[in-house]
Amino acid sequence: MFRRKSGGLSLSMVLIIGILCVVAGALGAGAIVVARYQDGFLRAARAEATIRGGEAVALVLRNAMMREWSSLDAVSKNVRINSSSGLQNFTDAVVASGGQIAWAGVADVHGWLLAGSHRVGEGRDVSDEDWFKAAITRPSLSDVHRHRFGDNPEPVLDMSRGIYDADGFLTGVVVYKLRLSWLQKMLVETSADLGLDSFLVTRSGEVPAQAALHSTAPPSSQAIATAARGISRDYGYSHQNGEELFNASVPGVFGEDLPLHWSLIVRSPAQISAAVPGMTATQTVLALIGIGLAMVLVLVLIIRRTTRPIEQLVASARKLAVGEIDYPLASRTSRDALELGAALAQLQTRLLRLRSAIGVRRSERATDQAAEEDLLAQWSRRPETEEQSDESWRNLAEGPKKDPRDAA
Structure with a gap:
């Protein structure tokens, strides 16, 4: 069984930290x-x-x-x-x-x-x-x-x-x-x-x-x-x-x-x-740092725009796991986010249909069970000196017989 570990980083944070490490290494x-x-x-x-x-x-x-x-x-x-x-x-x-x-x-x-x-x-x-x-x-x-x-x-x-x-x-x-x-x-x-x-x-x-x-x-x-x-x-x-x-x-x-x-x-x-x-060496290093920071800012904006829809889909999936239905918003920031959102929406729709079917089945079973209990209650209350034959009780259990003329 899958066990979730708490305290993990989000996808965007992992990418941002990775980019910062790469840029810092390149600048160094x-x-x-x-x-x-x-x-x-x-x-x-x-x-x-x-x-x-x-x-x-x-x-x-x-x-x-x-x-x-x-x-x-x-x-x-x-x-x-x-x-x-x-x-x-x-x-x-x-x-x-x-x-x-x-x-x-x-x-x-x-x-x-x-x-x-x-x-x-x-x-x-x-x-x-x-x-x-x-x-x-x-x-x-x-x-x-x-x-x-x-x-x-x-x-x-x-x-x-x-x-x-x-x-x-x-x-x-x-x-x-x-x-x-x-x-x-x-x-x-x-x-x-x-x-x-x-x-x-x-x-x-x-x-x-x-x-x-x-x-x-x-x-x-x-x-x-x-x-x-x-x-x-x-x-x-x-x-x-x-x-x-x-x-x-x-x-x-x-x-x-x-x-x-x-x-x-x-x-x-x-x-x-x-x-x-x-330019002196110090000025050149400062220029490299400035260029690196500008690159980091641009990449962070791109990452946030790309990963935010995926994080929203993750939140929708978590709600689905506990039984809540929350349709995700359609996002076109990336093809993967669009396909994942569509797949999650289909899964939620099928789950709703399955819930509806289960509810109908439960309702039918409850009705049948109530009828059986009523019949048993009537059977248990019949008199000791039986004036009706066993056949009459069977007819009662089977319900009233229909007149053939009604069928015609």
Whole structure:
């Protein structure tokens, strides 16, 4: 015989407790994974961001230099070497255009300077200048050197091209002297926007321009040597002035169109800072907890909606077990609840029919029993001196005989 144990949990409570255990276990495992591996994830993300940031800095510098290079190319194709006034106006206008050009000049094919900005150097022999000798054969862009403009020497880059006539003969050379300070300013501004330390490295291993925002320590000699050879490489993490920095090099800063083969070394803090918004491990764990609680709430609502009709059917079944008839409400929350409710309703209907049949049978038996008792009572009261025959008593017991004529 089935014995009911008291104190058991309902189906919904069992499911809710099970889900809570599963979610708690998942959150615990997620927290462990986050605590163990998030730092590695963030470091890898920072390394990738540093390399992409270095490429962005290089792109900005390349575009700026290409604008000046294209300007020089256009000048070399349109300048009139025989117009002294036009040459002088041109050289003066170039230095006044944006401040990036410290000096511009035009020399004839023999190396005599025909015009110079503010007439500096005009009439001088420049045939031994590197920018002149290089431009005779091909367009040239030199490394950094110091040039004296009046009393103040200034670091510049020489950008020079040959001037050719309509027949393709060389007639002169035009030169721009680009200020290194202009390039330095652009490097600092772009690096600050990206949160990077940046160092331009020449083929000879010199660092003509830099933007040291996080650490004033120079790059390692190995990093400079690798960058000078034009090799793309990440150097991993290094500790400088108590701070961990990621280092990488980007070769070919000015691309293949410019004859200047410089590289760029970039570095950034290993930890995500305000420059690169991110989530700490604690914030990530809290976010996981919030997601887990939201999932639990949704699942509890689903469970309650699904199991409540089943619990109501259980209550109806308990009433049926003690003889009470309580038809369950039809529920369509699940197919199982619908089928179970229909089956319980059929069982209750059959039970009512059976009760009705039993009541009728009991009523008939009570009527028969009453008739028998009445007959026995009459038999027991008959007189000792019997005036009626036994046949008359049998007739009395059998009831009045019917007249055959009545039947007809």
